[in-house]
Amino acid sequence: MSPELARHLTEISRETGRQIGVLLTRKGEVEHVIVGDAHKLLLPDVGRARAGQVRLRGLRLVHTHLRGETLTKDDLTDLALLRLDLVCEIQALDNGLPGAAQVAHLLPENPEGELWRITDYPSVHELDFDFGAEIRALEEQLAGAARARVVGDGEKAILVGLSVGRGRATAESSLAELAELANTAGVQVLESIVQLRREHDPKYLIGKGKLEEIVLKSMQLGADLIVFDKDLSPSQARHIAKETSLKVLDRTQLILDIFAQRAQSAEGKLQVELAQTRYLMPRLTAGTDAGLSRLMGGGVGGRGPGETKLEMDRRRARDRITFLEKKIEALSSSRAVRRKERNRRGIPVVSIVGYTNAGKSTLLNALTRSEVLAEDKLFATLDPTSRRLRFPRDREVIITDTVGFIRDLPKDLVAAFRATLEELEDADLLLHVVDVADPERDEHIAAVDRILESLGLAQTPKLLVFNKADKLAPEAKDGGAKVNDAILTSAITRRGFDDLLEKADALLWSEGATSRASAASGGLPARIG
């Protein structure tokens, strides 16, 4: 940027009373000339930077200011969102000569958490700094930081929590669970941010300022995804995606994604697809304008043929939903036949329910010495699995493992898994398994109870099982098992199994227990197919 060009800009600026800007390439060639008004300048659409892009755009924005302003928030947002090499503002003095200047460029991630550096120059004659070398170094640092963070090829996300009227602690523990969900989904979490607000923002859920901060952060960290810990309405999701040019997910979508990754059986896959399609249908929109610059305002050209295509997409989605519902219905009625068969033979059914990762599958394995998949991830189990379990006195039950519950289990998911969850209706006894060592234990118990109630299972006999006893610190004693009327077990050390079987036995075969159970108590039941 020569002093001559600077003077040119300030002279025209003064004459016209408007801000004048130029976009310069690294060679110093003028690529765009922009004429603004007295207060601001609208950049042409140079295209939003791709999410996760580490290279800079190779363009610097130099423009005049007429009223002694320093670099504005818009300048800095453009710098970050458009990934400009730098922005520079030059004062147009009253006599048309260039005055002081201010320059800002992005910074790679740093301990201070700063996003950019702003430098003041008393006069354009002192703009003798070697920007070429500086910018190249910056670009290398940015790329290096991004490389260092890549482990595996998972997407990289910033998690956003929101607490409305409640404390930070609630939002943070919920966010910790979201991080676990993200981890299970194979997403790498770069940062978690909580905002405390008195109410939701109807348009962006969180505050607009906070959203901008998150976008800038995502640029700096190389994130390509924002995950919200609250469910977004279709219009919020749309507005946020438009504002940020990032992929936007909410908690429900993350859970749906995990289910989609993990579904094994044909039925499980259909159920997940049904839930996803139901969730996405209201979110299908015309003209997803990721390419439009924030400054273009969007909307233009978003209608017309797009609308027709949208209608088509919607119709296709509706057809698909009907198709999936029919298929699931068919599968579930064949399962109902199997269930009837089982009932006829009079073997009682014990179903294991509980919060995800409580140790349900591990417990089933340990009790029946089998090998159902169990792992330290959320939603390891999606498909119901049944095993025989032998009780003392040659009694036998069918014990089934089910999908884990989670607080605010997505509504579409409950609906889709209704067929699977219907199995629970036939249970003579529910074993509600709890991770006794989890600090959120009581919330988990309440969440599971709520879901059971919503499934109409509040009346089924229930046994509370405080599992993972081996993880309790000595001073935690029995982890509150006694006062909660729970049985303390460890699926690892097999502690408490005798106690568990005894209690279950008593509940199943006591007086007034199911007729099925008493029918089964004589003789050996037939083999289950």
Ligand SMILES: Nc1nc2c(ncn2[C@@H]2O[C@H](COP(=O)(O)OP(=O)(O)OP(=O)(O)O)[C@@H](O)[C@H]2O)c(=O)[nH]1
């Ligand atoms: N220390 C300890 N760990 C346990 C115990 N029971 C289960 N775990 C561990 O907890 C994790 C989750 O176990 P799962 O059996 O997969 O849990 P789940 O309830 O079936 O989980 P979902 O199917 O995902 O809902 C695994 O890493 C288990 O090894 C226990 O008694 N003690």
Ligand SMILES: [Mg+2]
């Ligand atoms: Mg499981």
